[in-house]
Amino acid sequence: MPSAAPEPIQIDAEVLSALLARIAERIGPAHVVTDGADLAPHLVEGRGLYRGTTPALVLPATQQDVAFIVSACADAGVPVVPQGGNTGLVGGQVPFGALLISLRRLNRIRDIDPVDLTMVAEAGCTLQQVQQAAADAGCLFPLSIGSEGSCQIGGNLSTNAGGTAVLRYGNMRELTFGLEVVLPDGRVWNGLSRLRKDNTGYALKDLFIGAEGTLGIITAAVLRLYPAPTERVTAMLGVPDPAAALALFRRLRAAAGDCLTGFEIMPRFGMETVLKHMQGTVRPLAGDHAWYVLAELTSTRPDDDLSELALAALAAAFEAGEVEDAVLAASEAQCDAMWRLRESLSDAQKFEGGSIKHDVSVPVSRVPDFIAEAARRCEAHLPGVRVCAFGHMGDGNIHFNLSQPVGMDKAAYLAGWEGFNRIVHDLVVSLGGSISAEHGIGLLKREELALYKDPVALALMAAIKAAVDPRGLANPGKVLPG
Template sequence: MSSHAPHPVLLDAARLAALLERIAARIGPARVVTDAAELAPWLVEGRGLFQGATPAMVEPATTDEVSFIVAACAEAGVPVVPQGGNTGLVGGQVPFGGLLLSLRRMSRIRDLDPIDLTVVAEAGCTLHQVQQAAAETGCLFPLSIASEGSCRIGGNLSTNAGGTAVLRYGNMRELTFGLEVVLPDGRIWNGLSRLRKDNTGYALKDLFIGAEGTLGIITAAVLRLYPAPRAHATTLTGLASPEAALKLFQRLRNVAGDALTGFEILPRFGMETVLTHIPGTTRALAGDHGWYALAELTSTRRDDDLSALALEVFGEAFEAGEIEDAVIAASEAQAEALWKLREALSDAQKFEGGSIKHDVSVPVSRVPHFIAEAARACEAHMPGVRVCAFGHMGDGNIHFNLSQPVGMDKAAYLACWEGFNRIVHDIVAGLGGSISAEHGIGLLKREELPLYKDPVALELMAAIKAAIDPKGLANPGKVLPGG
């Protein structure tokens, strides 16, 4: 377990008992969970990096119940930690002594308007649930990430989730028109606006998106929909290097424009890891290649022949010596099989032992330089470490993951995390990048933040936190350093 965890919050037993009794009277005794076995799955971060603790998990079903619980906790001086699907990767959802507030029961689609192209979803809706609701009306909610069957909209908003379609549609911040938020004192801010234009002061929603519950609890959101695509083309290419992948990306973007929805890369080691460990995956290209690029093109026009467009680009790239092999999916099943090679990579890495992970971003033009420089530095720091750099090349977000050397003790390897952080994050900073692209800060990167964030920005963040949460009860110890 990580040493980044904050000191546990100690609660007065009598005051806690009175608080839980008061909450149980409002939401029902069955919705105040204190049994250790029932709590256990919700106290551990998915990779086992953080083990939390809480005297109880409360499960409200409405915004009014959330408001009541938060107000009661504020009165009693008890911290509140919101949680959705517990799929976060930086520990922001793990409690350390305060009450754990689960939003999973708040899972209603309140409204969906295919004319406004909006859906009003509660924070406990799974991402897949929102995708399906949109699809049933001929619309698209474009956020797509590997955990979409279990992650919740509240968590997606709290971390400003990205995924594979950011290149065309943007992060959750760009996909959100309005929010409903319970503030740390229990008041409800109704900001569920559906407007595309509203120039009436500060954009308050942007404070809460990406704040990881440290400024309040998001209970619902107005999300942006799009017309569902009617034409698709999914392609996989084999290339020699990230430099070649960048050239292919430029060619596709220049020809396809915003029809280029996603552009992902993965190295040979990543491809072999998936093919070795994930059942149902098959090699899509003959032979081995140093790198692979997965591209998705979509259009709302039925008559757009995106496969022909991709084929034309590939022909030019072959002649220029930029790609070695390529395949275009001939069916939806083939497209899903190609995407599985990319989406299964995070799970596949678990079979290779310990993995030290970095979710970083740099300008798109500098992605090849970053991968090369960071790989050289990490391999020099620990001979035998296996670099697995993959992800969203089209928007500059690379998951720079490092699998342990073969035969090394996993615990001993993971103890080297901070040393690798310094190497990778220093290179990222030198290229004008960010140490967190889409996973957030949480606990894992909280003490890294002062090393790379502008000091004035940190002061402003602290001032906003103090103004909105003066008692420091909203998900304490997360995001801001020294908490």
């Protein structure tokens, strides 16, 4: 099973009462929530794997409020857990007795500069809000994930989110120039630099991106923007197997260069699951195929004819046997419909019973080998298990999900999680990969990290944690093995 939830932290009642009164005086009683019904939605991880506890949820409105609250908690010896949109998939946002700090009121776009191609956004801005603000300024913020309507920038930064455009633009780390962070003792590091070159010592921002709130609370960021694309070509393709998909990827990348923005793969089981359970979805190709590829090309150059480029590359791919059927979207609505098929897959799997999920990465060249061997081993381990390996093939990130055998008891199936972890993660590491590609470690993979992370790296991480948060008050029990 995933790492067990820790015992809830116990806070002295008098200490807690005085602390909450102090915070309420600063931010207003309406923004200190203690009612159980109001707290409940903030205490459950999206898949229901963890259910936490907290004495209160506090909602600061400014960076200064956050610093005040964290400082007050440090004075009282009370640990804190930051939370954005509560869309995390590894339990990093769930408190176990700590005070819960929601960033949703820190939701201002402070500045946009189309010349510098930067935006200063507060941590509580939703990803969709940031995307729209960039678009309104004639720019692009390229991070795109399924939860973009509710996930928040602070959470995206804290997990170093990836998404469907990493192939072209990179993860959140590559999309960020600077940060503003409240440290565990309440001090504020103002690192809101928009410089592309700043070689003045340690790159401190990289400590906090991906740290899941264990080193401090991100309150704002300088985000990297791009010119808005003027041309977009989206194609859905039926392919015989992942090896053919890899050959197609190499062909498109050679032909299109950095215009190849996304390259996603999904199996027949995944496609059928989406079509069966997600209302309004439409089969993209006339026949059935063992695997599907969703490829997208974009460009800002007016003289690029992406349609002609894509058609020429696909003609060669057909001749080489890499593609069995293909369709190019004829409108923005068709583009969006194709992407919905891919982005709905995680939600659609819920209707197929228990799902044991692995967010892993391997070198792009090893993706076909990984999928084939991991499927073989898992199917041998539990006959009838349904492999749903899909995701960002262009950057090597595969969501290797396993749906329970038809008719099997869900609880009995999920009890075998650890056995599948050993199969999948052992193979991933043997191929030079990572057990977490974009979801983070949180609580779910904390003990897995102890098994697979280099001991020297773990020691360095522990030393950094001890230096920045010597009392262990920042999101305790997450990321670092106990």
